[in-house]
Amino acid sequence: MSDAASRTSSSRWAGLVFISLAVSLIIVDSTIVNVAVPQIVDELSLSSTQVQWVQExxxxxxxxxxxxxxxxxxxVGRRRMLVIGxxxxTVSSLFAALAPSGELLIAARVIQGVGGAMMLPTTLALINATFHGRERGLAFAVWGSTIGGMAAVGPLLGGWLTTAYSWRLAFGINIPLGILIAIGVQVTVAESKDPNARRVDAMSAVLSVITFASLVFGLIEGRTLGWWRIDKPFTIGQWTWPWDLSPVPVAFFLSAIAAGAFIMRGLRRQKAGKSTMLAFDLFRxxxxxxxxxxxxxVSLGEFGIILALPLWLQFVLGFEAVQTGLILLALAGGSFAASALTAPLSGRIPPPTMVRWGLVAEIVGIVGLAVMVHPDANWVTLLPGLFVYGLGVGLATAQLTGVVLTDVPVTQSGQGSGTQSTARQVGSALGIAILGTILFTVTGGILAADLADKGVPSDQAKQVVSAVVDSAGAAIPGLRGSPTTAPLAAAAEDAFSTGTRLAAFSAAAFLALGLLATGSLRTRRPQVSARDDEDAQPTPEDVPATE
Structure with missing residues (x-):
């Protein structure tokens, strides 16, 4: 008797709970760090570039x-990959919680990235293989709403743990949750795999890593090292970059070459009937x-602003981490409200239309939020924008997942889910890098100009600008606390607020591009079809593998 046949419908839905918890663990960890950053900066003396690298x-x-x-x-099996990831x-979270330095914390985050990459695509693939017909749409909605809601719950949880205990518990909380998820998935989720899957192309895997790593490196380090000519020594261990040309354009060039080689190799292997890292035929x-x-x-616009807002709330408005998390909870409220709307609307509104509605809500929310960002802002005025933004995230994320995978054959669920997850994560990585660069570049430029207008000596102005930018804003409360530097703190608050505001407007612009791009999505009204009825029961290719 197959593993799938032995499991009841209630077991499948229980499995969805643990799959959603796995998604929550990934998303919470990617956002929980934001509100913990100020304490991490203070304890580990992180620079602004290291702050970005803790995320990136x-x-x-x-x-x-x-x-x-x-x-x-x-x-090898999607459930097996999820459990191992x-x-x-979980283990890397323990290392992060015990990290004594910024370098070791970043190293632990690298290992977490490996585990997260094993988890996320398999959650989608398992849903795609386990649920069918109308149930599949509902399961995708739960998955998508979990992402939106947890993106806001993360800061609240991180704020509470950081304020009441230590930033280290923001990572330590993953340990019991990870153990619970691993056991729950093993007990309630059926194993599934593609019996015709072939060996993974190792060279393509290396090329994909080089492509994304060099691209994000260039975006993060551009403002520090220089976009063309090197402005600051670049050292790795005992080796220092020896040329006047910045490593940033070299990284971009390497990324373009690796991307081209990845595509050419994949197309050539596909034509020869060999395995490919990316399912190019799915793009038909x-x-x-x-x-x-x-x-x-959309991901570029959605997740980039999450870096700037907690920093601004704490360093400029002076909120504690837990207070910041409570404010950002309005975003979670909007996302969970969207999940309540999804079920009754999904049978009547085409998914692409709901994606567009969600993006419009995101744009309205984030523009409204940007307008309210100034040094003497009242936290109450931020809540409507956060709620509307969260409502949009919940609507767009859940429905977009279903749109992307709706026509993907179940036997290619892993590749399809991996491709979609990669598209999202590349977007979020670019968003954090680009919007982080906008935030700190604008802050430094405006602060330098303001201090010059105030007649502050050049050397002192450079020190203040460097302190504010390199500390990711953490130096502002110190400036504010001294009567002699209070006027400088006011200038820093104005500059950081302007940087945050422009980062928010930039995020809205990217979301507007995403809205325009939805014009390419087919709009068709949901209807009960013969295929839906057939999908209500697993087809031979849908049945998960036996144990």
Whole structure:
């Protein structure tokens, strides 16, 4: 008797609970760090570049490995990959919680990225293989709403743990949750794999890692090292970059070459009938091709602003971490409200239309939020924008997932899910890098100009600008606390607020591009079809593998 046949409907839904918890663990960890950053900066003396790398080291490795692990999961088993990834994520969380320095914390985040990359695509693939017909749409909605809601619950949980205990518990909380998820998935989720899956192309995996790693490196380090000529020594261990040309354009060039080689190799192998890292044939499916493009652009706008807002709330407005988390809870409220709307509307409104509604709500919310960002802002005025933004995230994320995977054959669930997850994570990595660069570059430029207008001596002005930018704003409360530097603190608050506001407007612009890109998504009214009825029961290719 197959593993799938022995499991009841209630067991499948219980499995969805643990799959959603796994998604929650990944998303919460990517956002929980934001409100803990100020304490981490103080204790580990992080620079602003290290602050970005605490986020990006995770996102960079995460995005780079999603394709590889999505394909590998089809071969070795999706449940097995999810459990192994959860255990790696749990152990690396322990290392992060005990990290004595910024460098070791970043290293732990790298390992977390490996575990997360094993987890995320397999959660989608398992849903795609386990649920059918109308149930599949509902399961995707639960998955998508979980992402939106947890993106806001993370800061609240991180704020409470950081304020009441220590930032280290923001990572330590993953340990018991990870163990619970690993056991729950093993007990309630049926194993599934593609019996025809072939070996993963190792060279393509290396090329994909080089492509994404070098691209994000260039975006993060551009403002520090220089976009063309090197402005600051670049050292790795005992080796220092010896040329006047910045490593940033070299990284961009390397990324372009690796991307080209990845595509050419994949197309050549596909033509020869060999295994490919990316399922290029899936891009012949309009919903898959267009949906992934939209997902990448939308993620760029959605998650980039999450870096700037907690920093501004704490360093400029002076809120504690737990207070910041409570304010951001309005975003979670909007996302969970969206999940309540999804079920009654999904049978009457075409998914692409709901995606567009969600994006419009996101744009309205984030523009409203940007307008309210100034040094003497009242937290109450921020809540409507956060709620509307969260409502949009919940609507767009849940429905977009279903649009992308709706026509993907179940036997290619891992590759399809890995591709979609990669598109999202590349978008979020670019968003954090680009909007982080906007935030700190604008802050430094405006602060320098303001201090010059005030007649502050050049050397002192450079020190203040460097302190504010390199500390990611953490120096502002110190400036505010001294009567002699209070006027400088006011200038820093204005500059950081302007940087945050422009980062928010930039995020809205990217979301507007995503909205335009949804014009390529087919709009068709949901209806009960013969295929829906057939999907209510697993087809032979849908049945998960026996144990």
């Amino acid at each position: 080291a995770y996102t960079l490795v995460f995005a780079s490995l999603l394709l590889a692990f999505g394909s590998l999961a089809d071969r 959860t255990l790696i994520f 499916i309009p919903s898959f091709r267009n949906g992934n493009l939209v997902a990448m652009v």
